[in-house]
Amino acid sequence: MNAALPKVLCLKKGTLLKQVFALSSAATPRESRLCAAGDAFVSCYRHYKSHPAHGIGKFKYLLPKEAPKKRKDKVQMKEINVGTEYEYGDVNIQMTSYDMCLVEHFAQYVHKLCNRLSIRVNESYAMPTKTNEVLFLEERGSKMQLDAVLTTHQRVVQISGLSSTFAPIFLEIIQSNQPEGVHLLVKEHTEADFKSRLKSRPELEELLAQMN
Amino acid sequence: IELEKSHYSDHEIRKLEEEEQLRRRKESTYDDDDEAPGKTVIMAQDLEDKWEQKLLQFEAAPRITDADKNNNRTSLNRKLDSNLMLLVKQKIGNQELWLLPQVEWQPGETLRSTAERAMAMFLGDHIQAKVLGNAPYGIYKYKFPRAIRTEDNVGAKVFFFKAFLQSSDLSQAELKEDYVWVTKDELGDYLKSEYLKKVNRFLLDL
Numbered sequence: 079m080n081a082a083l084p085k086v087l088c089l090k091k092g093t094l095l096k097q098v099f100a101l102s103s104a105a106t107p108r109e110s111r112l113c114a115a116g117d118a119f120v121s122c123y124r125h126y127k128s129h130p131a132h133g134i135g136k137f138k139y140l141l142p143k144e145a146p147k148k149r150k151d152k153v154q155m156k157e158i159n160v161g162t163e164y165e166y167g168d169v170n171i172q173m174t175s176y177d178m179c180l181v182e183h184f185a186q187y188v189h190k191l192c193n194r195l196s197i198r199v200n201e202s203y204a205m206p207t208k209t210n211e212v213l214f215l216e217e218r219g220s221k222m223q224l225d226a227v228l229t230t231h232q233r234v235v236q237i238s239g240l241s242s243t244f245a246p247i248f249l250e251i252i253q254s255n256q257p258e259g260v261h262l263l264v265k266e267h268t269e270a271d272f273k274s275r276l277k278s279r280p281e282l283e284e285l286l287a288q289m290n
Numbered sequence: 291i292e293l294e295k296s297h298y299s300d301h302e303i304r305k306l307e308e309e310e311q312l313r314r315r316k317e318s319t320y321d322d323d324d325e326a327p328g329k330t331v332i333m334a335q336d337l338e339d340k341w342e343q344k345l346l347q348f349e350a351a352p353r354i355t356d357a358d359k360n361n362n363r364t365s366l367n368r369k370l371d372s373n374l375m376l377l378v379k380q381k382i383g384n385q386e387l388w389l390l391p392q393v394e395w396q397p398g399e400t401l402r403s404t405a406e407r408a409m410a411m412f413l414g415d416h417i418q419a420k421v422l423g424n425a426p427y428g429i430y431k432y433k434f435p436r437a438i439r440t441e442d443n444v445g446a447k448v449f450f451f452k453a454f455l456q457s458s459d460l461s462q463a464e465l466k467e468d469y470v471w472v473t474k475d476e477l478g479d480y481l482k483s484e485y486l487k488k489v490n491r492f493l494l495d496l
Contacts, residue, residue, distance in 0.1 A: 246423030250452065254373070254494060 164242040168200060168267035171252070174232045175260040178207075184260055185233035188252060195248070198239045203275070205232040236267060305334035373494070374471040377480055378412055388470075388480040390489070392448060401426060405451035412469075418456040427452050428492040430485055450492065 125132050171188060175181040185202065192199050212226040240248065249264065256262055265271075298306070355367045368374060380389050393408035395401065402424050409419060426449040433445035470480065474493050478486060 242423060243425045246425065246427075246452070249422050250454075250494060253454070 166240040166242070166245065166266070167238060169237045169240060170263075170265055170267050170271060171235045171237065172205075172232060172263040172265070173234075173260055174230060174263070176228055176230060177259060178229070178231045180257050180260055181231050181233050184257055185235060187255070188235050191251070192235070192237060195244075197237055197248070200236040200238055202233070202235045205234060205275070207231050301334060301337075305338070308334055368471060369473055372473050374473060375477070375493070376412075377470045377472055377477075379468040387482070389485075390450065400424070401449055402451060405449075405453070409453060419453040420456060421451055421453045426450055428488055430488040432484070450489065452492075 189202050208230045210228045213223050377388050378391050391408045391412045395404045428450040430448040
C-alpha cells in the first residue's frame with residue numbers, strides 16, 4: 079500500500095504541467111528511496127506499457143513449449159541382465175518390520191550407503207502398512223480377550239546398475255548391518271511389483287467387463 | 291525411537307483424556323455421572339500397568355552363553371554378536387596346517403561349484419549355506435618348495451569364496467579332523483602370517 083501511493087502520485091505529477099515537474103523530481107527520489115528501504119521485494123520500477131523498457135525481464139516466451147503433463151505413469155525400464163559385464167537390472171530391496179522407526183532408519187541407511195558407493199537409486203518408497211489384530215483367548219474360567227494391534231511397515235529401495243562382482247559384497251554389508259526384527263528381501267523388479275503400488279479401480283473394471 | 295517431531299499415539303491421547311476426566315470429576319463431584327458407567331471399564335492406566343507386569347515377567351536369553359564358561363571353540367554358540375569362521379586342519383604335502391576348507395579344482399568345474407563341493411565334504415551333504423555370487427572374494431598364491439616343483443607346476447593359487455550358514459543345525463556334520471569356529475581376531479592364533487594377511491583383506495567384521 080505504501081509503495082503504491084507514491085507511485086500514483088509520481089505518475090500524476092508527471093502527466094501534469096511542466097511547472098510541477100521540478101517539484102515532482104525533488105519528491106520522487108526521496109519517495110522511491112523510502113519504498114525501497116521499506117520493502118526489498120516490492121519493486122517500484124515496473125514501467126507502464128508505453129515505456130520503452132516495458133517487459134524487459136520476461137523470458138518465458140523464449141523457452142520451448144512443454145507438452146501438458148499426462149496422468150498415466152507407465153514407465154518401465156528393463157536393463158540387459160546377461161551381458162559381458164553381467165549387470166543386474168532393477169533390483170528391489172524390501173525391508174519389513176513391526177517397528178516403524180527401525181525400518182525407516184534402516185531404509186535411510188541403505189539409501190545413503192548406495193549414494194556413498196555410487197550405485198544409482200531409482201526410487202525409495204513405502205508400501206501401505208498392514209494392520210493385524212491379535213486376540214488372546216485365555217480360558218481359565220473367565221474368557222479374557224486381550225487385544226494387541228500390530229502394524230507391519232514396509233520400505234522399498236530400488237537400485238539399478240549393480241555389477242555382479244560387487245553385488246555379493248554389497249549384500250553382505252546389508253545383511254550384517256540388519257537390525258533385529260527387520261526382515262530383508264532382495265529381488266528383481268517385476269511388473270507385478272510395479273502394479274502392487276497402484277490402486278485397482280473396481281468400477282472401471284466392471285464397466286470394461288460390461289462393454290466386452 | 292524417534293523423539294523429535296513425533297505426535298501422540300492413540301493410547302497416549304486416551305490416557306491424557308482419562309486423566310483429565312478424573313481430575314474434573316474430583317474437582318466438581320457428581321459432574322458427569324451419566325457418562326461414567328459406559329466408558330471406564332478398562333482405563334488406559336490399568337492397561338499400562340498390566341503391560342509393565344508382563345515385561346517384568348519376561349526374561350531375555352543370556353548373551354554370553356558358552357563363550358565365557360568353556361571357551362569351547364568347536365561350538366557355534368560362542369560369540370553371538372560377531373561372525374564366526376570355520377577352520378579345519380588339513381594335510382597339504384607333508385605338513386598339517388590349519389586352513390579354511392580347501393579342495394583341489396577339477397578341470398571343467400566352475401570355481402563356485404568347487405567351493406560348494408569343499409563345503410559338502412567337510413560339513414555333510416545337506417548344508418543350508420548360501421554362496422552369494424560367482425566371483426571369488428580373495429586369492430592366495432604360493433610356490434611349492436623346490437623339492438616338489440616340476441616344470442608345469444610351480445605353485446598354486448587358492449581362491450576364497452564366502453558362504454552364509456542359514457541354520458545353525460550341524461547335527462549331521464561329520465567332521466573327522468579338528469575343526470574350530472573362530473572370529474577374525476582369533477584367526478591369528480591358527481593361520482600362518484602370509485595366508486592370514488591375504489585372508490584378512492576380505493573378511494568383514496562388525
